[in-house]
Amino acid sequence: MKVGFYPKLAVDSIMKNKKMFTPFILTCVGMVMMFYIIMYIGLCSVPDSMMGAESVRSMLQLGSVVIAVFACIFLFYTNSFLMRRRKKEFGLYNILGMGKWSIARILFWETITVAAVSILAGLLFGISFSKLAELGFINIMNGEITYDLNISWVAVARTLEVFGVIFLLLLLNSIRQVRFSSAVQLLRGESTGEKPPRANWLFGILGAVVLVGAYYIAVTIKDPITALLWFFVAVLMVIAGTYLLMISGSVMFCRLLQKNKGYYYKPNHFVSVSSMAFRMKRNGAGLASICILATMVLVMISSTTCLYFGEENAVNQRYPRDINIDFRFGGIDGLSDDIAEAVRRDIDGMVADAGASAGNVISYRTAAVSGYMTDDGNVELDVRKIDDRDVDVMANVFQFLFVPLSDFNETVGDDISLGDDEALICVYRHDFDGDVLSFNGGRSFHVKKYDEKKFEHGEGYIISPCMVVVVPDLEYAVEGIADMTDSLGEGMLQYRMKYDFDTELDVDEEIALCDTINEILYSTPLDASYMEAKYGAYASIASREENRQDFYGMFGTLFYIGIILSIVFTLAAVLIIYYKQLSEGYEDQARFGIMQKVGMTKRDIKKSINSQLLTVFFLPLLFAAMHLAFAFPIIHKLLLLFGLDKVTLFAATTGVSLLVFAVFYTIVYKLTAGAYYKIVSGTKEEF
Amino acid sequence: MSILEVKGVRKVYTTRFGGNKVEALRDVSFSVEAGEYVAIMGESGSGKTTLLNILAALDKPSGGTVILDGRDLSKIRESAISAFRRDNLGFVFQEFNLLDTFTLEDNIYLPLVLSGTGHREMKERLAPIAAKLGISELLKKYPYEVSCGQKQRAAVARAMITSPKLILADEPTGALDSKSTDELLSMFSEVNALGQTILMVTHSVKAASSANRVLFIKDGEVFHQIYRGDDTNDGLYQKISDTLTLLATGGKTA
Numbered sequence: 001m002k003v004g005f006y007p008k009l010a011v012d013s014i015m016k017n018k019k020m021f022t023p024f025i026l027t028c029v030g031m032v033m034m035f036y037i038i039m040y041i042g043l044c045s046v047p048d049s050m051m052g053a054e055s056v057r058s059m060l061q062l063g064s065v066v067i068a069v070f071a072c073i074f075l076f077y078t079n080s081f082l083m084r085r086r087k088k089e090f091g092l093y094n095i096l097g098m099g100k101w102s103i104a105r106i107l108f109w110e111t112i113t114v115a116a117v118s119i120l121a122g123l124l125f126g127i128s129f130s131k132l133a134e135l136g137f138i139n140i141m142n143g144e145i146t147y148d149l150n151i152s153w154v155a156v157a158r159t160l161e162v163f164g165v166i167f168l169l170l171l172l173n174s175i176r177q178v179r180f181s182s183a184v185q186l187l188r189g190e191s192t193g194e195k196p197p198r199a200n201w202l203f204g205i206l207g208a209v210v211l212v213g214a215y216y217i218a219v220t221i222k223d224p225i226t227a228l229l230w231f232f233v234a235v236l237m238v239i240a241g242t243y244l245l246m247i248s249g250s251v252m253f254c255r256l257l258q259k260n261k262g263y264y265y266k267p268n269h270f271v272s273v274s275s276m277a278f279r280m281k282r283n284g285a286g287l288a289s290i291c292i293l294a295t296m297v298l299v300m301i302s303s304t305t306c307l308y309f310g311e312e313n314a315v316n317q318r319y320p321r322d323i324n325i326d327f328r329f330g331g332i333d334g335l336s337d338d339i340a341e342a343v344r345r346d347i348d349g350m351v352a353d354a355g356a357s358a359g360n361v362i363s364y365r366t367a368a369v370s371g372y373m374t375d376d377g378n379v380e381l382d383v384r385k386i387d388d389r390d391v392d393v394m395a396n397v398f399q400f401l402f403v404p405l406s407d408f409n410e411t412v413g414d415d416i417s418l419g420d421d422e423a424l425i426c427v428y429r430h431d432f433d434g435d436v437l438s439f440n441g442g443r444s445f446h447v448k449k450y451d452e453k454k455f456e457h458g459e460g461y462i463i464s465p466c467m468v469v470v471v472p473d474l475e476y477a478v479e480g481i482a483d484m485t486d487s488l489g490e491g492m493l494q495y496r497m498k499y500d501f502d503t504e505l506d507v508d509e510e511i512a513l514c515d516t517i518n519e520i521l522y523s524t525p526l527d528a529s530y531m532e533a534k535y536g537a538y539a540s541i542a543s544r545e546e547n548r549q550d551f552y553g554m555f556g557t558l559f560y561i562g563i564i565l566s567i568v569f570t571l572a573a574v575l576i577i578y579y580k581q582l583s584e585g586y587e588d589q590a591r592f593g594i595m596q597k598v599g600m601t602k603r604d605i606k607k608s609i610n611s612q613l614l615t616v617f618f619l620p621l622l623f624a625a626m627h628l629a630f631a632f633p634i635i636h637k638l639l640l641l642f643g644l645d646k647v648t649l650f651a652a653t654t655g656v657s658l659l660v661f662a663v664f665y666t667i668v669y670k671l672t673a674g675a676y677y678k679i680v681s682g683t684k685e686e687f
Numbered sequence: 688m689s690i691l692e693v694k695g696v697r698k699v700y701t702t703r704f705g706g707n708k709v710e711a712l713r714d715v716s717f718s719v720e721a722g723e724y725v726a727i728m729g730e731s732g733s734g735k736t737t738l739l740n741i742l743a744a745l746d747k748p749s750g751g752t753v754i755l756d757g758r759d760l761s762k763i764r765e766s767a768i769s770a771f772r773r774d775n776l777g778f779v780f781q782e783f784n785l786l787d788t789f790t791l792e793d794n795i796y797l798p799l800v801l802s803g804t805g806h807r808e809m810k811e812r813l814a815p816i817a818a819k820l821g822i823s824e825l826l827k828k829y830p831y832e833v834s835c836g837q838k839q840r841a842a843v844a845r846a847m848i849t850s851p852k853l854i855l856a857d858e859p860t861g862a863l864d865s866k867s868t869d870e871l872l873s874m875f876s877e878v879n880a881l882g883q884t885i886l887m888v889t890h891s892v893k894a895a896s897s898a899n900r901v902l903f904i905k906d907g908e909v910f911h912q913i914y915r916g917d918d919t920n921d922g923l924y925q926k927i928s929d930t931l932t933l934l935a936t937g938g939k940t941a
């Protein structure tokens with residue numbers, strides 16, 4: 001036997017099955033390209049000078065892992081379509097006297113060829129598009145653009161490794177399939193229908209239960225930290241639930257339709273229902289995959305665009321003024337009027353030295369403590385006494401900020417007076433309807449509610465529920481609480497003062513001013529800094545402008561990864577649709593041929609296709625929309641972790657994403673439906 | 688009354704890349720009376736399938752006319768042709784052409800479903816046919832679960848269920864063993880005895896000898912025909928054999 005026999009046979013059979021191999025190779029090329037690009041950006045395009053460069057890099061790294069895992073799953077999926085079509089061919093070889101070992105050798109050479117072509121092409125495209133991708137990345141990050149094209153050999157090596165392993169797995173799986181089926185089974189391949197799984201209804205119920213469970217988690221969790229923990233559980237549950245429900249649902253649905261004689265034996269239902277039943281499990285799995293991908297794309301795009309477009313807002317909430325200074329004092333004495341006055345005067349002096357003046361000031365003092373609140377207004381401050389077996393315990397842990405009435409009046413520009421045991425409350429991210437607020441071990445207050453929107457500075461970054469308690473006399477109000485200590489023996493109350501202001505300086509001058517003040521604050525060598533030496537206070541200063549860049553770095557990266565992954569997933573969904581239509585088209589071709597001989601018109605064919613596609617194709621979109629609706633609350637909670645509290649913006653990005661995706665989906669559906677019709681209506685093209 | 692009249696039918700195939708023309712049928716004329724059972728024989732490549740496709744309106748003749756039950760096939764609109772075929776013709780193919788997505792029962796219903804018949808009526812029509820063909824027990828099975836002979840019986844049931852004016856069969860015994868062949872042929876004879884007109888294309892002398900009349904096609908024309916007359920099957924068998932020998936040696940009949 002000649003040396004080149006198997007390679008030649010392999011290349012021949014790839015050429016013969018061009019229609020099936022081309023989309024598969026294109027899929028591989030796309031996956032390789034995306035993987036290379038994201039590796040490249042992570043390795044080469046993040047400048048060290050960028051703030052948070054490390055975390056941006058690791059985020060991108062995570063993105064590349066996601067793509068690798070996804071590529072593996074997805075290539076397995078598309079390869080299974082290929083194998084189904086090819087089994088007949090292998091069965092024939094087998095009957096004509098070719099051993100399974102020889103078939104394995106053909107498969108080996110085929111895989112080598114496909115792998116070589118797609119990795120090479122993928123890398124070429126990846127390298128050529130990496131610059132474009134980099135420009136996009138830098139643009140999103142508001143960075144500076146350079147125009148030299150680089151190749152990252154590390155990224156190339158990593159790509160070769162990852163996809164080498166994937167192709168090896170694919171090969172082993174194909175060989176396994178040929179190895180363990182008889183020639184007759186191989187020959188039959190496509191013509192045996194699927195048997196409905198046993199205990200189908202059990203799977204269906206299980207799927208529904210899991211899905212409802214996931215929805216319940218998503219809707220009921222109130223607190224962002226818990227949401228973060230449970231989010232991934234919910235995602236896995238949704239995926240499992242969707243698959244179970246769609247597979248068993250598709251089986252049940254088909255049987256139900258077939259049982260309903262009046263419906264089933266109608267010209268435009270007869271054919272479509274029977275061919276759906278013929279491949280009911282595969283159909284269900286395909287629909288579930290499309291649905292999951294659609295959901296992922298929608299979740300990613302809606303949340304990351306919301307982050308990206310909401311970042312200005314997040315920055316402003318976190319840093320309400322150009323320059324923001326926080327002071328922390330060791331005791332209640334630090335919050336006396338005298339010290340507050342002196343501190344402010346000091347800072348004003350430093351600003352004046354820089355030739356500017358502090359305007360638009362927000363400044364108030366707080367004594368802060370966290371505690372667990374029950375519905376009747378009782379607050380337990382000692383964490384050790386809280387029953388932490390409750391999943392949602394975090395949702396009722398409040399941050400209490402005691403604010404003196406004088407500061408409050410000044411900040412909101414109001415003129416309110418209170419009695420000794422009275423308090424004004426502003427509640428954030430929670431409800432409170434009680435009349436009395438009583439701290440266990442501290443005082444009780446008769447409370448009046450105040451519109452929290454009028455006093456919103458600086459609360460945005462706090463992710464747990466928060467209650468501002470405005471009291472006439474701070475020292476009197478925190479009596480009792482002030483003496484409490486936590487398990488480490490430290491006082492529970494934190495004494496703070498904030499001093500945030502705008503200047504008329506431009507960006508660079510402002511950052512310079514910040515640096516100057518920071519230097520003064522920490523200039524005293526010894527062991528105590530300036531403020532500590534003078535007032536016993538720790539101070540920290542933040543410039544909004546500097547932090548804005550940080551936000552852009554983080555949100556920009558997320559946005560970018562969101563876009564890349566969305567493109568990958570969308571392409572995957574499109575390919576699944578395409579493969580589904582193509583393979584089913586070829587399976588159905590002979591059937592429609594026979595039906596035409598028996599007297600089916602082209603119109604009948606068109607009608608029956610429409611009936612089949614409509615039922616089948618918009619189901620995933622419908623489910624994806626439903627998933628998205630239930631995911632909305634939990635994702636909103638997660639966005640709070642990023643300091644973003646914009647329900648309307650998020651609703652808008654979600655709505656727009658859904659709309660755009662639906663339009664796109666419909667276009668793809670129309671195109672593939674056309675391709676399917678062409679195949680089955682018998683205009684057999686030569687290929 | 689003749690149910691089918693074929694006058695001077697011609698069929699020329701032009702190959703894909705132009706140039707070569709194949710004249711599959713040159714000048715075919717014959718007619719079939721209602722209630723007849725006619726077999727068509729001829730060498731491989733003599734144009735039998737081509738003729739059948741034209742009779743079934745699956746293909747258009749290059750010349751000549753085909754009149755089925757008084758209607759000229761070429762005058763029927765393209766959009767009505769499927770419905771016409773469904774209502775007037777039944778088909779039995781060599782490779783059965785059953786759909787593997789349907790049970791045998793649903794396969795048989797297919798033409799009725801396409802013409803919008805209600806489920807109850809379909810069931811009523813199927814019962815006697817299935818009983819006669821001996822497939823009543825198999826109706827719920829899928830094609831891949833039954834034997835070839837059983838598949839072909841289902842295909843015959845599908846051809847008969849519309850009570851067509853004419854049943855066209857192309858090599859119906861081609862894929863069957865001799866026992867299944869005998870069964871199928873005696874089934875055809877029985878149905879024919881009940882008044883069903885049948886036109887069958889075949890290679891097999893045995894199959895042809897069950898017909899009332901045998902047409903021989905050669906060089907794109909009807910070359911010869913034999914009537915059963917009072918002959919038994921065996922007698923007809925002998926006549927057909929003789930004619931085929933003659934055909935092969937290229938002689939002329941008187």
Ligand SMILES: Nc1ncnc2c1ncn2[C@@H]1O[C@H](COP(=O)(O)OP(=O)(O)OP(=O)(O)O)[C@@H](O)[C@H]1O
Pocket residue numbers: 700701702709710711729730731732733734735736737738
């Ligand atoms: N689509 C076509 N294009 C070109 N030539 C064709 C086509 N179909 C058939 N022919 C030619 O027409 C002639 C008659 O073919 P036909 O299939 O009718 O023969 P047949 O009598 O049915 O043969 P067999 O007994 O082998 O089935 C043959 O020479 C064949 O090559």
Ligand SMILES: [Mg+2]
Pocket residue numbers: 735736737
């Ligand atoms: Mg033929």
